[in-house]
Amino acid sequence: MSEDKPWPDTIRAGECEQHEPLVRRVLAPNPSPYTFTGTQTWIVGAGSDVAVIDPGPTGSGMSIGDPPDANGTGHVDAILRATQGQRVAAILCTHTHRDHSPAAAPLQAATGAPIIGCAPLALTDDGPRADSAFDPDYAPDHVLADGERVAGDGWTLEAVATPGHTSNHLCFALVESGALFTGDHVMAWSTSVVSPPDGDMAAYMASLSKLYERSDRVYYPAHGPAVTKPRQLVRGMLGHRRQRERQILRELEKGAAVIPVMVGHMYKGLDPRLTGAAGRSVLAHLLDLKARGLVRAHEEQWELA
CATH class of the missing domain: 3.60.15.10 (Ribonuclease Z/Hydroxyacylglutathione hydrolase-like)
Incomplete structure (x- = not known):
């Protein structure tokens, strides 16, 4: 097609x-x-x-x-x-x-x-x-x-x-x-x-x-x-995924944050039915960043390492 x-x-x-x-x-x-x-x-x-x-x-x-x-x-x-x-x-x-x-x-x-x-x-x-x-x-x-x-x-x-x-x-x-x-x-x-x-x-x-x-x-x-x-x-x-990664790091430069707050800041105008999926992708990025030693987690909060 x-x-x-x-x-x-x-x-x-x-x-x-x-x-x-x-x-x-x-x-x-x-x-x-x-x-x-x-x-x-x-x-x-x-x-x-x-x-x-x-x-x-x-x-x-x-x-x-x-x-x-x-x-x-x-x-x-x-x-x-x-x-x-x-x-x-x-x-x-x-x-x-x-x-x-x-x-x-x-x-x-x-x-x-x-x-x-x-x-x-x-x-x-x-x-x-x-x-x-x-x-x-x-x-x-x-x-x-x-x-x-x-x-x-x-x-x-x-x-x-x-x-x-x-x-x-x-x-x-x-x-x-x-x-x-x-x-x-x-x-x-x-x-x-x-x-x-x-x-x-x-x-x-x-x-x-x-x-x-x-x-x-x-x-x-x-x-x-x-x-x-x-x-x-x-x-x-x-490029889009690398941009999302940079967005996450900028969010965490402001201080520790939880995923729902990051999703709200990063995905403006998102269909509410898709917020769960967006949160999962943010989590996937965070886990990758954690494995690379760039971020760490404390319970549900994430912060720069």
């Missing part, structure tokens, strides 16, 4: 849209302040078989229960319609938040395809989640290592390890076209939430730098429009 195409007025949940010869997209019906228009399931392949990336949510992973899509049925049915006449050869998940991986199991039951990609992860977080927490039932048949490939009729996907948003996050590079499926690691509509204890700011920054050194032509994220100038966006995201 071109970045100058109207967004999101032209898209509807459940409809299959062609983005390039080997890439189609089906939007899940789970819009929210955290998922934008919903989770995007990517279908790779134009021949006898295909791969499905991020099959999406079911049930509690939907923002409003389990609503029907534009054609009156569920998201798994929409994927099956989009792949009719082709064999689903692989179901790949970038990570295991509940808006990404739960539909892998029913899709596997319907197609017999193996679930591969990221490692399983089930954590109990101690703060508000931006994407409905983790999928405890995710059970992959095979976990892809960084650089490992899976291939089908005319397509090859290579795993690119990108921890940070979650410790198990993977991107997938489509070798034949130069596209990169970035999950929640890089999105054009919003920065990714990095929420401890599993989210790690140092790892996230390292993963951004890793992508900056690549030469991918286009990014297809799990939420929001395609990114047609990937390195420019990643450079901006690295």
Whole structure:
């Protein structure tokens, strides 16, 4: 999709849209302040078989229960319609938040395809989640290592390890076209939430730098429009995170502070529904700064070291 195409007025949940010869997209019906228009399931392949990336949510992973899509049925049915006449050869998940991986199991039951990609992860977080927490039932048949490939009729996907948003996050590079499926690691509509204890700011920054050194032509994220100038966006995201870090240090130069107060000063005009997520990202920055010996914590207060 071109970045100058109207967004999101032209898209509807459940409809299959062609983005390039080997890439189609089906939007899940789970819009929210955290998922934008919903989770995007990517279908790779134009021949006898295909791969499905991020099959999406079911049930509690939907923002409003389990609503029907534009054609009156569920998201798994929409994927099956989009792949009719082709064999689903692989179901790949970038990570295991509940808006990404739960539909892998029913899709596997319907197609017999193996679930591969990221490692399983089930954590109990101690703060508000931006994407409905983790999928405890995710059970992959095979976990892809960084650089490992899976291939089908005319397509090859290579795993690119990108921890940070979650410790198990993977991107997938489509070798034949130069596209990169970035999950929640890089999105054009919003920065990714990095929420401890599993989210790690140092790892996230390292993963951004890793992508900056690549030469991918286009990014297809799990939420929001395609990114047609990937390195420019990643450079901006690295700068944005460094700016947030400097903001935090300036806040603490005024004296010890708690996270909610810092969020109020740093995120002017923020949607109140997003304050919890902002606080988690501030915490991730603080933990990184603490590991580098720049700040310290006393109970819930933070101060310069």
